Amino acid sequence: MNRSVIAIDAMGGDFGPSVVVPGALQAARECGAKVLLVGVESAVRDALAALPATERDEELFEIVPASQVVEMREKPSEILRTKKDSSIQVACRLVKQGKADAIVSAGHSGAAVACGMFILGRIPGVERPALATILPTEKKPVLLLDVGANVECRPHHIFQFALMGATFAQDILGYENPRVGILSIGEEEGKGNSLVKSSYELLKLTQDINFLGNVEGRDLFTGNVDVVVCDGFVGNVALKLSEGLGSSLTHVLKRELLNSGLLPKIGTFLAKKAFKRFAKVVDYAEYGGAPLLGLQGVAIVCHGASNVKALTSATAMAHAYVTKGTHERLVKAISANEELTRYARSV
Amino acid sequence: MNRSVIAIDAMGGDFGPSVVVPGALQAARECGAKVLLVGVESAVRDALAALPATERDEELFEIVPASQVVEMREKPSEILRTKKDSSIQVACRLVKQGKADAIVSAGHSGAAVACGMFILGRIPGVERPALATILPTEKKPVLLLDVGANVECRPHHIFQFALMGATFAQDILGYENPRVGILSIGEEEGKGNSLVKSSYELLKLTQDINFLGNVEGRDLFTGNVDVVVCDGFVGNVALKLSEGLGSSLTHVLKRELLNSGLLPKIGTFLAKKAFKRFAKVVDYAEYGGAPLLGLQGVAIVCHGASNVKALTSATAMAHAYVTKGTHERLVKAISANEELTRYARSV
Numbered sequence: 001m002n003r004s005v006i007a008i009d010a011m012g013g014d015f016g017p018s019v020v021v022p023g024a025l026q027a028a029r030e031c032g033a034k035v036l037l038v039g040v041e042s043a044v045r046d047a048l049a050a051l052p053a054t055e056r057d058e059e060l061f062e063i064v065p066a067s068q069v070v071e072m073r074e075k076p077s078e079i080l081r082t083k084k085d086s087s088i089q090v091a092c093r094l095v096k097q098g099k100a101d102a103i104v105s106a107g108h109s110g111a112a113v114a115c116g117m118f119i120l121g122r123i124p125g126v127e128r129p130a131l132a133t134i135l136p137t138e139k140k141p142v143l144l145l146d147v148g149a150n151v152e153c154r155p156h157h158i159f160q161f162a163l164m165g166a167t168f169a170q171d172i173l174g175y176e177n178p179r180v181g182i183l184s185i186g187e188e189e190g191k192g193n194s195l196v197k198s199s200y201e202l203l204k205l206t207q208d209i210n211f212l213g214n215v216e217g218r219d220l221f222t223g224n225v226d227v228v229v230c231d232g233f234v235g236n237v238a239l240k241l242s243e244g245l246g247s248s249l250t251h252v253l254k255r256e257l258l259n260s261g262l263l264p265k266i267g268t269f270l271a272k273k274a275f276k277r278f279a280k281v282v283d284y285a286e287y288g289g290a291p292l293l294g295l296q297g298v299a300i301v302c303h304g305a306s307n308v309k310a311l312t313s314a315t316a317m318a319h320a321y322v323t324k325g326t327h328e329r330l331v332k333a334i335s336a337n338e339e340l341t342r343y344a345r346s347v
Numbered sequence: 348m349n350r351s352v353i354a355i356d357a358m359g360g361d362f363g364p365s366v367v368v369p370g371a372l373q374a375a376r377e378c379g380a381k382v383l384l385v386g387v388e389s390a391v392r393d394a395l396a397a398l399p400a401t402e403r404d405e406e407l408f409e410i411v412p413a414s415q416v417v418e419m420r421e422k423p424s425e426i427l428r429t430k431k432d433s434s435i436q437v438a439c440r441l442v443k444q445g446k447a448d449a450i451v452s453a454g455h456s457g458a459a460v461a462c463g464m465f466i467l468g469r470i471p472g473v474e475r476p477a478l479a480t481i482l483p484t485e486k487k488p489v490l491l492l493d494v495g496a497n498v499e500c501r502p503h504h505i506f507q508f509a510l511m512g513a514t515f516a517q518d519i520l521g522y523e524n525p526r527v528g529i530l531s532i533g534e535e536e537g538k539g540n541s542l543v544k545s546s547y548e549l550l551k552l553t554q555d556i557n558f559l560g561n562v563e564g565r566d567l568f569t570g571n572v573d574v575v576v577c578d579g580f581v582g583n584v585a586l587k588l589s590e591g592l593g594s595s596l597t598h599v600l601k602r603e604l605l606n607s608g609l610l611p612k613i614g615t616f617l618a619k620k621a622f623k624r625f626a627k628v629v630d631y632a633e634y635g636g637a638p639l640l641g642l643q644g645v646a647i648v649c650h651g652a653s654n655v656k657a658l659t660s661a662t663a664m665a666h667a668y669v670t671k672g673t674h675e676r677l678v679k680a681i682s683a684n685e686e687l688t689r690y691a692r693s694v
Contacts, residue, residue: 138595148532151540185495185583193498193580217584218591233540234584236532237564237577241585244565245592248485253600 003032004322006315007091007100010039010047011069012107013311014304017047020106023311025051028060030312033319036100038064039087066090070107072304076114088112092119095297102298102318104289106306112299113149113292120297125334125341128153129294130161131232131301132168133239134287139223141287143169144183146232147239149292153231156344158182158199159206163333164293165227166209171326172291172317178226181215183234189213195231202344206337288313291321294334298327350379351669353662354438354447357386357394358416359454360658361651364394367453370658372398375407377659380666383447385411386434413437417454419651423461435459439466442644449645449665451636453653459646460496460639467644472681472688475500476641477508478579478648479515480586481634486570488634490516491530493579494586496639500578502545503691505529506553510680511640512574513556518673519638519664525573528562530581536560542578549691553684635660638668641681645674 008024010017017039024035037044044063048056068086070079083089088107092115094100105112113131122129132145145165150157162180169178182199184192189200191214203211215225217238230238288310289300298321300314321327334341355371357364364386371382384391391410395403415433417426430436435454439462441447452459460478469476479492492512497504509527516525529546531539536547538561550558562572564585577585635657636647645668647661668674681688 138599151532183584185498185580185587196580216591217586217588218594220588221591221595230584233532233543234581237530237581237585238588239564240532241564241567241588242592244563244568245589246596247565248568249593249596252485 003034004102004319005034005036005100006102006104006318006322007036007038007064007094008315009087009091009103009105009107009112010037010044011066011087012105012304013302013306017043018050019306019308020311021047022051022055023306023308024104024315025055025060026308026312027315027319029055029057031316031319033315035061035315036064036091036094037061038066038091038094040067040069041065064090064094070111072108074108074111076108076110079108079111080114080118088115089119092116096120101322102300104300104302104311104314104318106302106304106311106314109148109301109304112301116292116295116297116299120295120299123294123296123331123334125338126160126164126294127345128157128160129292130157130164131290131292132165133290134173135220135239135242136287137221137223140175140226141173142220142223142225143173143227144220144235144238145227145229145293146235147290148232148236150232152233153195154345155195155198155202156341158195158229158231159202159337159344160294160334160341161229162203162209162211162227163206163337164330165229167330167333168291168293168326169227171324171329172320173226175226177210179212179224180209180227180229181212181219181225183217183228183230183238184214185216187214187216199229202340205340208333208336287317289317291317293330298322350381351449351666352381352383352447353449353451353665353669354383354385354411354441355662356434356438356450356452356454356459357384357391358413358434359452359651360649360653364390365397366653366655367658368394369398369402370653370655371451371662372402372407373655373659374662374666376402376404378663378666380662382408382662383411383438383441384408385413385438385441387414387416388412411437411441417458419455421455421458423455423457426455426458427461427465435462436466439463443467448669449647451647451649451658451661451665453649453651453658453661456495456648456651459648463639463642463644463646467642467646470641470643470678470681472685473507473511473641474692475504475507476639477511478637478639479512480637481520482567482586482589483634484568484570487522487573488520489567489570489572490520490574491567491582491585492574492576492640493582494637495579495583497579499580500542501692502542502549503688505542505546505576505578506549506684506691507641507681507688508576509550509556509558509574510553510684511677512576514677514680515638515640515673516574518671518676519667520573522573524557526559526571527556527574527576528559528566528572530564530575530577530585531561532563534561534563546576549687552687555680555683634664635662636664638664640677645669
């Protein structure tokens, strides 16, 4: 296995370097990657100094200074124009220049998408990169895309999301011949809005996808589908709804178990035991990051509220993406379906 | 309080009269409504005969025969054309003819929407009736609409959904000045797809709605919004996703608590106690039915898998809708915003 080099947006996330740096280093130790910690040098050094010496082996990392910090309220277009020395822009340029293989950012996700698009550029033939998220379920996780990079989509975008999602699921989630569905409001062909109906037609035509047809909201959690495609508006609503309902139910359960009255100590103990396994089903840190598929390079975007575990997972995902050659297979899947995409774009 | 007359589609639902009849009669007893049990006479009589004598007081009901039965696989247009003596069509005509005040159906929901539209007709000025569902949350329930009657919407449809939803939430859920939000992918104005952005503009203009702005998927469960509007595609995905995730998490929790190993009996007991309160948060039977808003009459549509409790709640909702004069207030809310709707339709 090659040693991958991952550019880390060390200033990203609600907690900045104090969470990003230990997460990245843990992944570097575990999977043999080298991490480039991109950010304000003093802040990165402070985060390193806070770690035990055994956790900051100098072999694992390099600091790449970036003087500007992106604020969450800034518009992506402004960040692109005025923050050329921000950690996200510097990290993207490292990949562009071949000095790193991948980017991991828990910062402003709009900025990550914009910098990815404009600094790295798209895979030839890809019109819209898609943000994909891995949803935990009772059985195997499901890849859902797009979850917010493209608010309005056309059928050939959805078609390419399916091609890219299936490739990612095969390589990174290890699914053989992943089953792909379109998120709709009825399983039968012909159910859904016009975008769904036209996308369905296209997905039926390609040889390269194990196409199940339409799936419904409830199928996201049954484990009967591996990759689910939709436009970024619907996907983002679905993702935030799942997070919200998951955390709301977790909260209710915690309260009910703690208030259960009977034998409080045993109750609490049981609660902890069962609770941990239950919470794992709604734990988005398990998979850490959302790959941004379709760029000329590997980019993993993390939730702003990511913890160390999420950053570690995201960095490990970037490493796997690079060392398994997933990007190259993704390029191939897109070009093998170039004619069909061109046809779809024209209708 | 007037005595309302509710036409019940007795043949609807996965379990037909055996569930619908006891549910309707229980509501009739509890809230003083009279129910017209519409369906195949022998089947309705069998369901009645199965009940204890005290639960089938003849004052409570009347049987209205309808010879045809709708199959779940039939298309709404076919049902309209070929099943003129089906329970749903007969029930709708009872309302049209003034012999009943409301319809409750757990049958084919597409057929209920189509028969409602074409037999009852729409409130003058309403272009698209909307199906609204009541989502349980940690705090107060939230009204979400449209959840499937309109797959493609325009801004003035969303605007009318908001007017109708707010009226319903005020009268039936008892919310004073209900807070209305548009389901989107960011709270700031300007976030969302073009439908959301244009609907936002309209909702800002009316005086009649306590408009919060955009809300996200996670806000559906926090109790910080009372009415959430969206197109029927997004709403249906959101509804089915909530049901799916709720039941998946309930299932995981049940398994974890039962398998918890330690002191199995106490564990099971605790599990039951806490479990029931937990499950209530994802129990859609609590509210029973989804009102179809915007018709010239009151129609409550229930889930096919509805149990007796859900049918009772739905019938009670229909009774409240009638006796509180909600329909009349809904008509008023629509006509008070006629100019704004006309303007929106033209742009």
